[in-house]
Amino acid sequence: MKIALLGYGKMGRFIEDLALAAGDEIVLRVDEANRASVRPQDLAAADVAIEFSRPEAAVGNIDLALAAGVPIVVGTTGWLAQLPQVSERVKAAEGALFWASNFSVGVNVFFAAARRTAELLNPYGTYQVSIEETHHLQKLDAPSGTAITLAETVAAALDAYAGWELSEVKSSVPQTQITAPASPATPVPIVSVREDAVPGTHHLSFDSTVDRLELRHTAHSRAGFAEGALAAARWLVGRRGVFSMPDLLNL
Ligand SMILES: NC(=O)c1ccc[n+]([C@@H]2O[C@H](COP(=O)([O-])OP(=O)(O)OC[C@H]3O[C@@H](n4cnc5c(N)ncnc54)[C@H](O)[C@@H]3O)[C@@H](O)[C@H]2O)c1
Numbered sequence: 001m002k003i004a005l006l007g008y009g010k011m012g013r014f015i016e017d018l019a020l021a022a023g024d025e026i027v028l029r030v031d032e033a034n035r036a037s038v039r040p041q042d043l044a045a046a047d048v049a050i051e052f053s054r055p056e057a058a059v060g061n062i063d064l065a066l067a068a069g070v071p072i073v074v075g076t077t078g079w080l081a082q083l084p085q086v087s088e089r090v091k092a093a094e095g096a097l098f099w100a101s102n103f104s105v106g107v108n109v110f111f112a113a114a115r116r117t118a119e120l121l122n123p124y125g126t127y128q129v130s131i132e133e134t135h136h137l138q139k140l141d142a143p144s145g146t147a148i149t150l151a152e153t154v155a156a157a158l159d160a161y162a163g164w165e166l167s168e169v170k171s172s173v174p175q176t177q178i179t180a181p182a183s184p185a186t187p188v189p190i191v192s193v194r195e196d197a198v199p200g201t202h203h204l205s206f207d208s209t210v211d212r213l214e215l216r217h218t219a220h221s222r223a224g225f226a227e228g229a230l231a232a233a234r235w236l237v238g239r240r241g242v243f244s245m246p247d248l249l250n251l
Pocket residue numbers: 006007008009010011012030031032033035052053054055057061074075076077078100101102103104225
C-alpha cells in the first residue's frame with residue numbers, strides 16, 4: 001500500500017514505522033514545515049492518506065485528499081463538530097473518509113461495553129455518570145475525542161442524560177477547550193487531566209447511593225492507535241463513503 005502521511009509527528013512517525021515493517025511505502029510526508037506547498041496532485045501516487053495533525057488542520061487536509069481523489073483515514077481530534085458538513089462533501093464527491101476519535105480495538109470494545117452497561121442501568125435512573133480522561137502534556141484539545149465519543153455513547157442510552165460538558169481541566173499547560181453543544185438534559189461531565197507521558201486513559205463511572213460501577217481503558221503506548229489506523233487504511237482502499245470503527249470491527 002502506498003501511503004501519504006498528512007501530519008508527521010508522534011502518530012505519523014509511529015504509523016510510518018509499522019507501515020514500513022509491513023512492506024508498505026510512504027510516498028508523501030506533510031508537516032507544519034511543508035504543508036503550505038502541498039497540492040492535490042502531490043497525493044496522486046498514494047493509495048490512501050493517513051491524517052494525524054492538529055485540530056485546526058484536519059478539515060483542510062480532508063478537502064485536499066478529496067480534491068486528489070484519494071481515500072483518507074483521519075485520527076485527528078478536536079474537529080468532529082464539523083463531521084456532518086464534511087460527510088456531505090465526501091458523499092457529494094463520491095470520496096472515502098474513515099474517521100475515529102480512537103483507533104484502538106480496546107477502546108472501541110470499551111464503547112460497546114459502556115453502551116450496554118448504560119442500557120442495563122437506564123431503567124433504574126439513579127446512577128450519576130462521570131468520565132475522567134488523562135493524556136500527556138503535549139495534547140492540544142480537551143476533552144479528548146475519545147471522552148466525547150464515550151459521553152455521547154452513554155448519554156444516548158440514558159433517559160436522564162443528553163450530551164456532555166467539560167467540567168474541569170487539571171493541567172499545568174493551556175488546553176484548547178472544546179465547547180459542548182447545548183444540551184436539553186443533564187450533560188455527562190468530563191474531567192480532563194494532563195500529565196507527563198500518559199498515552200491515554202479513560203475512566204467511566206456510574207455512581208449511586210448504594211454502589212459504583214466503573215469501566216477503565218488504559219493505553220500502554222500509541223501502538224493500538226497506529227495499528228488501528230493502518231488496519232482502517234487497508235480496509236478503506238476501494239471503498240466509497242464515510243466510515244468509522246464499528247464498520248471495520250463489526251461492532
Ligand atoms: N484517533 C486516534 O486514535 C488518535 C490517537 C492519537 C492521537 N490522535 C490525535 O491525532 C492528532 C495528532 O497527534 P500527534 O500525537 O501525532 O501530534 P503531534 O503534535 O506529535 O504531531 C502533529 C503533526 O502535524 C503536523 N501539522 C501541523 N499542521 C499541519 C497541517 N496543516 N497539515 C499537515 N500536518 C500538519 C505537525 O508539524 C506535526 O508533525 C491529535 O489531534 C491527537 O489528538 C488521535
